[in-house]
Amino acid sequence: MLTMPTRANPAATDALKINRLLGALLGGVALSAVLSAGLAQADTVPAGLTAAEVESARGIASALVNQLGQALKTSITNDGPVAAVGVCKDVAPSIAANLSSQHGAQVKRVGTRVRNPNAGVPNGWQKEALSEFDLRLAQGEKPADLEYWRVVEGPQGKRELRFAKAIVTQQLCLTCHGKPEDIPAPLLEKIRTEYPQDEAIGYRVGQLRGAVVVTRALGSDR
Numbered sequence: 001m002l003t004m005p006t007r008a009n010p011a012a013t014d015a016l017k018i019n020r021l022l023g024a025l026l027g028g029v030a031l032s033a034v035l036s037a038g039l040a041q042a043d044t045v046p047a048g049l050t051a052a053e054v055e056s057a058r059g060i061a062s063a064l065v066n067q068l069g070q071a072l073k074t075s076i077t078n079d080g081p082v083a084a085v086g087v088c089k090d091v092a093p094s095i096a097a098n099l100s101s102q103h104g105a106q107v108k109r110v111g112t113r114v115r116n117p118n119a120g121v122p123n124g125w126q127k128e129a130l131s132e133f134d135l136r137l138a139q140g141e142k143p144a145d146l147e148y149w150r151v152v153e154g155p156q157g158k159r160e161l162r163f164a165k166a167i168v169t170q171q172l173c174l175t176c177h178g179k180p181e182d183i184p185a186p187l188l189e190k191i192r193t194e195y196p197q198d199e200a201i202g203y204r205v206g207q208l209r210g211a212v213v214v215t216r217a218l219g220s221d222r
């Protein structure tokens, strides 16, 4: 997989700087060509994003996935899966809220099918991102490569970043999102009691489960 240039990779950073200059001179075309050469998901990274903006959005999404994954594993190990339902219910939104306020962004998880209809339903662009991911997964792309980037004109003419990072079902997730007949009865009962409208069940490993979505106002000074 191609990776983002970082400080540890001065050649790539220099190349990016030069190419950003070129991009500024020649418009979006040169920048996207450069991004294709130097960054993962290049063809979908819109012209006009800085490397820092890209890196920051990626950082927010992976922080959510990592912190939640850690909390889930710890809770399942220490208290069992029935108690871990509470992690998904309370800890997931609080991690997302913390990251949102830390980074001046809106961060959340959405699902292809949804357990909590108050929190996890994708809006228009998020649905578009999910169908794009489904297609790309079917074409054999690696889950880790599935990113969606758009810059749109938001409220008050400010540029707005819309970023989605795919969440693909892993073994651990099947405990609570697998086939109903594979879920232990007390856990299934807990899920059904807490989430009478649950649709986030019946997933298989490797299937698209949803996405972390980040919406953020960008500086308009460029």
Ligand code: HEC
Binding pocket: 069, 072, 081, 082, 084, 085, 086, 088, 089, 090, 092, 093, 109, 110, 111, 113, 114, 115, 116, 117, 119, 120, 121, 167, 168, 169, 170, 172, 173, 174, 175, 176, 177, 200, 209, 210, 211
């Ligand atoms: C212990 C049970 C449990 C496990 C294990 C679990 N989840 Fe969930 N998941 C839930 C619950 C409960 C919710 C609803 C949270 C809420 O109230 O917002 C949820 C919600 C979600 C959502 C938000 C969309 C929706 O359906 O409401 C996503 C995305 C998600 N889970 C992905 C995963 C992934 C990926 C894994 C594996 C890494 C996983 N979950 C493991 C119980 C679990």
